[in-house]
Amino acid sequence: MKEIYLDNSASTQIDNNVLEYMFQIAKDCYANPSSVHKLGQKSRRIMDESRETIAMFLKVKSRELIFTSSGSEANNLALRGIMKSPKYKGNHIISTKIEHSSVLKTLEDLEKEGVEVTLLDVDKYGNINLEDLTKAIKPSTRLISIIHANNEIGTIQDIKSIGEICKAKNIVFHVDAVQSFGKILFYPEEYNINLMSIAAHKLYGPKGIGALYISSGTKLEKIITGGYQERNRRAGTENIPAIAGFAKATELAYSIIHAESQREKELRDYMETLILEKIPSVTINGNLNNRLSNISSLTIDNAMAESILFNLDLRGICISAGSACSSGTLNPSHVLLALGHDTKMAKSSIRVSLGKFNTKEDIDEFVKQLELVVEQERNLSDLY
Amino acid sequence: MVEDLKKFEHLLQFKEENKAITVAVGMSGGVDSSTVGYLLKKQGYNVIGITMKHWSGMDEYATDSNSKSCCSLDDIHDARRVCDDLEIPHYVINLTEPFKNIVVDYFIDEYAKGRTPNPCMVCNRHIKLGKLMEAALKLGADYVATGHYARIKNGLLSTGDDPRKDQVYFLSQMKKEYVKYLMFPIGELEKPQVRELAKALGVRVHAKRESQEICFVEDGKYKEFLDTMTNGKISKAGNIILENGTIVGKHEGITSYTIGQRKGLGVSYHEPLYVLKIDSEKNEVIVGSDDKLFRNSVTGSDINLFAVDSINDLDRLQCFAKARSRDRLHKGYVRVLNDKEIEFISEDMFRAVTPGQGLVLYTEDGVVIASSFIK
Numbered sequence: 185m186k187e188i189y190l191d192n193s194a195s196t197q198i199d200n201n202v203l204e205y206m207f208q209i210a211k212d213c214y215a216n217p218s219s220v221h222k223l224g225q226k227s228r229r230i231m232d233e234s235r236e237t238i239a240m241f242l243k244v245k246s247r248e249l250i251f252t253s254s255g256s257e258a259n260n261l262a263l264r265g266i267m268k269s270p271k272y273k274g275n276h277i278i279s280t281k282i283e284h285s286s287v288l289k290t291l292e293d294l295e296k297e298g299v300e301v302t303l304l305d306v307d308k309y310g311n312i313n314l315e316d317l318t319k320a321i322k323p324s325t326r327l328i329s330i331i332h333a334n335n336e337i338g339t340i341q342d343i344k345s346i347g348e349i350c351k352a353k354n355i356v357f358h359v360d361a362v363q364s365f366g367k368i369l370f371y372p373e374e375y376n377i378n379l380m381s382i383a384a385h386k387l388y389g390p391k392g393i394g395a396l397y398i399s400s401g402t403k404l405e406k407i408i409t410g411g412y413q414e415r416n417r418r419a420g421t422e423n424i425p426a427i428a429g430f431a432k433a434t435e436l437a438y439s440i441i442h443a444e445s446q447r448e449k450e451l452r453d454y455m456e457t458l459i460l461e462k463i464p465s466v467t468i469n470g471n472l473n474n475r476l477s478n479i480s481s482l483t484i485d486n487a488m489a490e491s492i493l494f495n496l497d498l499r500g501i502c503i504s505a506g507s508a509c510s511s512g513t514l515n516p517s518h519v520l521l522a523l524g525h526d527t528k529m530a531k532s533s534i535r536v537s538l539g540k541f542n543t544k545e546d547i548d549e550f551v552k553q554l555e556l557v558v559e560q561e562r563n564l565s566d567l568y
Numbered sequence: 569m570v571e572d573l574k575k576f577e578h579l580l581q582f583k584e585e586n587k588a589i590t591v592a593v594g595m596s597g598g599v600d601s602s603t604v605g606y607l608l609k610k611q612g613y614n615v616i617g618i619t620m621k622h623w624s625g626m627d628e629y630a631t632d633s634n635s636k637s638c639c640s641l642d643d644i645h646d647a648r649r650v651c652d653d654l655e656i657p658h659y660v661i662n663l664t665e666p667f668k669n670i671v672v673d674y675f676i677d678e679y680a681k682g683r684t685p686n687p688c689m690v691c692n693r694h695i696k697l698g699k700l701m702e703a704a705l706k707l708g709a710d711y712v713a714t715g716h717y718a719r720i721k722n723g724l725l726s727t728g729d730d731p732r733k734d735q736v737y738f739l740s741q742m743k744k745e746y747v748k749y750l751m752f753p754i755g756e757l758e759k760p761q762v763r764e765l766a767k768a769l770g771v772r773v774h775a776k777r778e779s780q781e782i783c784f785v786e787d788g789k790y791k792e793f794l795d796t797m798t799n800g801k802i803s804k805a806g807n808i809i810l811e812n813g814t815i816v817g818k819h820e821g822i823t824s825y826t827i828g829q830r831k832g833l834g835v836s837y838h839e840p841l842y843v844l845k846i847d848s849e850k851n852e853v854i855v856g857s858d859d860k861l862f863r864n865s866v867t868g869s870d871i872n873l874f875a876v877d878s879i880n881d882l883d884r885l886q887c888f889a890k891a892r893s894r895d896r897l898h899k900g901y902v903r904v905l906n907d908k909e910i911e912f913i914s915e916d917m918f919r920a921v922t923p924g925q926g927l928v929l930y931t932e933d934g935v936v937i938a939s940s941f942i943k
Contacts, residue, residue: 490661495708497657498616498708515662564706
């Protein structure tokens, strides 16, 4: 059975070019980049070149990029690193209710250490209100952390305006750009972003590698201590093949960024139109005027997302819902709950996320199967 | 290995026609259900593994599968790995909420009333052979198989061969109309045989320890659990009295006691004393001598029928009954008291009949006729 993979926001298939390049690097550049000998220098060169590549696409300096193991680690470093930093005053952080769990859980943890946290509400489209943000700012506000494009519903926040507010009030601005990097073209410096998290596996790169952009002048403390790697910001022998893969993936993503995002938008819109035509009682979540081009969050009345997911999986189709918990079962999405969904609606919502390998045929087959599965699900819901 | 499997040959027969049948195996990560997965795969069925995520108490992510309770995160992981070994799909069904509302709350309520609950009977009816089974059927399963030591005879539940393990007692509250979807592939075996079979088949959890305690209370510490869940409300100190009202001691909370209990009374008396009754309203534990624990009749309510269609069909029925899972079969007959209650009158005596436990009626061969809860 051919697998139809429509869960690209969870992770993506590694592009063959990236894979081949990584294999070569893994084979040839095995020395520790911190070693003084020629082979160490060879590894270091690859790392430097990779860093420069990614920095170039973001129009930042390569010394401003710190590699981490993941987007989650980058978020942890940003939040914890700034709160530990003696350079800044105040112990208040403003963020939102729809952040990724690596931000929310870290904030929860920081609260136990005495940090004050304000989580802004979002409207039913998933956008925060800039007035609410401004009102929440106080003299003790040290950091504002906002997710650029939400991973569940795709809604894009107005980070340009938020950046302006932060600059005016001299507040450190962190953006979780894990979902938007490689999909939306933007430059952190233009938005007054001080810290920005990204991860390779969302753009056809390998898992296990992320990065935190730290603008010059922004001072944070390290959270993983040990050696002096990453300009003494993050200890640990660098993952050379993955770093190389990250750079290659970034290059490839940027080469098609406009065309691909347009193509995916059309395909996604086509899919949604088809679904709304064929399946009754379905609503789309998110800001339909301003969301990522590849995400479709759908609430399907009188049907359990869990059951739909399993049934589609048995038919070779991969989508997701809520957030996967480590037991492998689903928890209702905190993002949907923040939009005002009740638990029942949240448990009836699925997320379909397209990628560059998806075709119209994939979508047609998906919608056909979804229709069958939903009908069966709705009919059986009465029986039991 | 091949030699070891010879005696189990009949359970490993491949049948072409089985390919068209989908069986969902309820996987707990334990040796019984895992072995069932292997058997059904060998028999040629289209197998899917399903695991239930139940409410695991205060710690959402309790992982330790070394504790004696079941279905922790580690257990779900074991179930998943067994399914990986079998190359079958594995789905985890989230039943946290219904489990909490139906099983856990019932558990707490019963203790508050001075009764001794039987959560497994309630779980099997509403959750395992209720919602979990329904989820399996929605996945397209024709049958649901479990690792229970039980059998199906003429569409009815029946005990397996291992007399030490009467699991149908706990299954007996399940809805009759769901029995037709059930399969018990290891029902005719005994536990030691299943471990032997599992080892020979290469089941990775063949030596895993059995879960024995209540699955949602860590390490069997149910008193602490009840105190935490009720903020200590139902565990208030009170008197331990004799039937004539004489106070012989103090207790720290009625939840620590069950009928027939002798240990932990902290009372010195000229003869051994046993818990005869628990009065939740007066918060008293009534004790007395051993002979007072015996009676020949038991009343049951919340009747679940299997072998008969209406409760009236039970009137004057000669059959056998158990008032505990480990009870022997007591011979006797049934009297229908009203449309919701029955009384079983035994030829011999029941010891320590406990309100809240199951009163289950069987035929002499162990086929379940009906099930009820002791009043």
